[in-house]
Amino acid sequence: MLLYYFKLAMLSIRKTPLLSFLMIATIAIGIAATMITYTVNYMMTQDPVPGKSDRLFTVHLSSWDPNVGYRMKDGKEDIPIFMTYQDATNLYTDQRAHKQTIISFHKAMVRSAAQPRGQATMTYLRPTTHEFFSMLNVPFLYGSPWDASDDSQGSQIVVLSKKKNEQLFQGENSLGREVVIGGLIYRVVGVLDEWLPLPRFYTERSDSYSEPRGLFVPFQSSINNDWLSGTDGSVYCWGGADLIDLNALKASECVWLFYWVELASAELRDDYLAYINRYAQEQKALGRFQREQMNRVMNVAEFIEYNEVVNKDGRIAVWLAMAFLIACLLNTMSLMMTKFHGKGAEVGLRRAVGASKVDIARQFFCETVIIGLAGGAIGLVLALLGLYVTSEVYSHLHAGLMEMNLSLMLLTIGSSVLASTVFGLYPIYKACQIQPSSQLKSL
């Protein structure tokens, strides 16, 4: 019987092509607009490290100027999200978490050793420590991360992103090959596979939707080489630090490093915070940390929220798109009312020959399903087109933000069918109320 209803629905759609087209197009446009904004927002709010994000914490310390607060946030005094060199290295040396990493920044002219000097390009680097890779589930195509001894020695070794490996070595297995970074020779020990964490939560908000950096080097090597680049990241200071001299910066109260830890379980959070507070008390006894202690640890979701990685405009855009979709659906509903009312004579006839109201409702329900399916399919094409155009316009943003995965595609079709059937209920109800005796002379 279901097939019969679908056959009737197809005949009905073909019988009134303009009306059917208007209904399908209206749904398609509404669905496309909604799914474009929803996709971008959804991809922005993805869990960047599934299964682990509740065990990864960034550590923030109240190390700021005792006389002047760091900044105000939501009407309250706030503390830096960065850490001083001395605090980061102290905590790192303590090794109190299951895993921990220091994250810094640098930029330099980079080329492969085989390339002439003229082919060197300005490249953003990520000085960090070896557990960065395992903490963030970073996949490797070739090789592996460096180890703790490389960190302590500051070995001149490098891990390349897949893209950078393609630029420097045409995508070949480049393990053991040499890269010239700022005039210094670094040996390749690893090449990453595709790795596009969205959002890129572990540094500043401005980096959240750009691609990860192309080169990763041991943090200590950047210190050994006196790499200091104030223009590539944020360095906030108090107490008159000299930003030209790295040794002065290391000894200062300037904050510029991110510090992340991985705990064995989320339940250990309070214990770790207690350790951080004890550390702060020790520093206070040494004359530092004179402000009110507001030390904190934040997991990934909390830091994304705090850092306003997903801004409110995105959410508002989704709501506006939903409102537009509802307007489209109300329009579709009125078109359905017109269409189903126009089929009053057929309804009367079918009721006369034995169709119950339920039979009539099923027949029209199938029609709304087909309209929803067609609207969803066209809406999906329009949404993909819209996302492509958006990614071209906002080419500085991560392309992955404008890509629909399979579940989003299915959601597009499913929500279109659901919307069409829900907004078709009232027209169906009205069609079922048609008095057959009043219609039988007008077929």
Next chain:
Amino acid sequence: MLKMSNIAKIYLTDTVKTQALQPFSLDIEAGDFVAVVGPSGSGKTTFLNIAGLLEDYSEGSYFLNNQDVTHLSDTQKSRLRNEQIGFIFQSFNLIPELNLFDNVEMPLRYRTFSAKERKSRVIEALTQVGLANRQTHYPQQLSGGQQQRVAIARALAGSPAFLLADEPTGNLDSNMADGIMSLLKDINASGTSILMVTHDLQQAAQADRIVEIKDGVLTESKQVEKVVA
């Protein structure tokens, strides 16, 4: 088979009460051919709609094949219409986008017949009206008389106990009308009861009984000739 007792129909609006049919009683037995005559607006179609369970009555009781239809649900009435009643309309009421087979099959779709059973019944019904070779044609490819034959086939396909015909020849010329009347008489001769509304007293004269409705008052004439005269 059809027993109406003190049936009346009143239309009520906020301000107006209209008595469409005065209380009446009527029995129709199996095999009866009853013509319903009367001027336009007299209540003939209202009477037919009540008999066909398409409209509720305001008073009285109605038994169809010994079943009281007064308190039946919509689904139960629909099933009863489907199994016991065949409708024939003045304007044929065929669905233009369906071919003859699909039009005739329509009532059978609302029953639990297998596809094979449906096909057999459709072909038998179309054969009965002489259009078995046109089953893939569409209504607009047929003459008016042929379209009415298809409508009769549709009414017959479900083997109803009786047919309700509302001016079945009203849109046909006299030759075609004669053909349809002849077909209806054949159907009646095979045991199917027919209740036919008509303006044409000559056609009414071909029925076994005549019921006259005038200003909502239903009376049955004992002698056909009297009404015709």
